[in-house]
Amino acid sequence: MSVLRTRRPRRVVIVGAGLGGLSAACHLAGSGHEVTVVEQADQPGGRAARIVKDGFTFDTGPTVLTMPELLESTFAAAGSRMEDLLTLRPLDPSYRANFADGSTIALRHGREAMAAEIREACGPVEEAGFRRMCDWLESLYQLEMPAFIDRNYQRFWDLAVPLQPALRLFRLGAVRSLEGAIRRYFTDERLVRLFSFQAMYAGLAPQQALAVFAVITYMDSVRGVYFPEGGIGAVPMALAAAAKKAGATFTYGRQVSRVLYDGNGSRRRGGQVTGVRLMDGTELPADAVVVNADLPVAYRTLLPDLPPPPVLRKARYSPSAFVWHAGVRGLPPAHASHHNIHFGAEWSSSFRTLLHEGRLMPDPSVLVTVPTLSDPSLAPEDSSVLYVLEPVPSLAGKVDWTKERRATRERLGGLLEHWGYPSDVIVEEAMDPTDWARQGMALGTPFALAHTFFQSGPFRPANVDRRVHGLVFVGSSTVPGVGVPMVLVSGRLAAERVEQL
CATH class of the missing domain: 3.30.70 (Alpha-Beta Plaits)
Known part of the structure; x- marks a missing residue:
């Protein structure tokens, strides 16, 4: 069951059945809230939906799935077991890297298998470097996940509270460039590319991304890549089934036109969410609204009278x-x-x-x-x-x-x-x-805001707008960021915000 505990059940409308919205639905329905998910498409998934055409099934969004334990915990929050609704299998190799000189290196599943692959392809010195890199990545992840990723921030200086994890992160070299950090372990340029290209997931070049984003490399290279039977599109279908089993209601093929709130949403006078209005004029009352739309587009289309926060007005995509x-x-x-x-x-x-x-x-x-x-x-x-x-x-x-x-x-x-x-x-x-x-993605990018320093952690657009009580955001444009694991975490963080209302 969900680890969240509510003082009283609330009526919650979730706008969009992307992975973030589905994660929030699982956590909130599992905690006893009255949850309604409104999705404009005829299926759940958002960017992770599917196209079926002439006998072919295409996954339209992410294809790389890591950190299955985050999926397990999302199902558990709704009172379901993942294995009852979704079957995952590890991919080995996770990737096959093909280089311009004709050589190939397989990114094997499991530390020992990958060490053997590197020893055969690149030699024992590079293998030793890989083992040291894995130790560093493990330390980085164990520090980052609880202290900097899986948490809500109240203000930007929360980044240094508590102080000890921030100091340890600095000592681990997390503020140097990702590529520079990887070069500490390898001289073979192929391995530098193989373990730093993941910076592109964060919207940055490996030379620009901070080493703190090596957490993505860790997810791929140490914890492994998985594939669900039926394709990635099977993941949102299973999450929707879990949320529905927990009591959530799903409405497909209907689009939200506005988030409704009383007051004018100004900092002086404030406002309170009252529900949403659909395109056909129907209004759904709510105590809280969780918006899974791309954040810049959400402010423009669903909240046109509410100026977006400064971080969005000068955002880098x-x-x-x-x-x-x-x-x-x-x-x-x-x-x-x-x-x-x-x-x-x-x-x-x-x-x-x-x-x-x-x-x-x-x-x-x-x-x-x-x-x-x-x-x-x-x-x-x-x-x-x-x-x-x-x-x-x-x-x-x-x-x-x-x-x-x-x-x-x-x-x-x-x-x-x-x-x-x-x-x-x-x-x-x-x-x-x-x-x-x-499809509603600002500047036509499915990867949202780039993870520059001032668009990460407490500097990333918040998942609440304090001008409107009960307004919560979820997805890749808010905390903690881009990627399937991060978006699943964003659903839990959004649910936590609703619990705190």
Whole structure:
């Protein structure tokens, strides 16, 4: 059952059934609140939903799942066991890294297996470096998770309260660059890339990201990557089932137009949430409203009379992604894994082009996921599903997608054929930044605000707006940040805020 304890049940409306909203629903319904989830789509998931077309099932958002214990605790909060609703299996290898010189390194599941892989591919000195890195990552994670990630902040100086964890974090080198921290352990450039590319999940180049974000590397490289039967889209379906079993009500295919509150929401006079209004004019009363929409878009569309906080008015956003879903006839090459990273020859210069010049990478690194290697039921017999992701600028960049959309798809198709993947496309869907924007993501990026120092921890947009009592936010634009594990945590933190009302 939920670890939260409520003084009295409250009526809570959750706007959006993304992973953050579903996590909040599990925690709140499990604590006895009257929870209603309103989702404009016909299925739960948000960015983690699915498309089924001509016998192919495509996961539309995240494909990498780590930290299954966070999922377990979310199900437990709703009074369910994860194994009754969702089956996860570890991926081994978690990734296969392919480099421009033709070499490959598998990111194996488990510390000892990965150490053996590095010893064979790179030698005993690099293996020793990997073992030291794992010790450092473990120490970093054990410190960060309770003290800096899995907590609500009241004010920015809470970062140093209690002081001892902050000092320990500093001594562990968490404020140096991520790439610089990784270079302490490796001289092989391939390993530097393999254990620092995760900075892109935080919207930064490895040279810019703080080493504190090595926690993402830890999740991938030490704790391992998992895949659910039925694809990632099975995760929100299972979470929705758990929340419903705990008493939550779900309404699909209906869109919220406004969050309602009395007063004018000013700091002087304040306000109190009273509910939400749907597009058809229906009003749902509530004591608290948890908003799972992308935060900048939520203020613009659901709270138009409430000026966004200063941190949003001058926010820095992550780059976006061009994602190509392809249902193809044929099977991948024998050397392919579930997740495959094809690193370009260029590294630092590609990040400069993407992040500072706002242009497409001249030599991009590309993720190719083949979920049918783990679950063949996601495609017809003798066919495959390919998920192809290239980092691209957000809509703040200089790319004209009316011209580049087709060219990017064709270029990726040529790369896949060159790398040996099946090229006989039966059905396909492409997502560029303009598509992400139409789905309600600010500046067309599914990765939300970049995790710069002043957009992380207590400096990230808060999950409450104290001008309106009962207004709570959840998702990747608020604390603790981007990624499936962090968004699941954000649901628990949002539920905690409701408990404190």
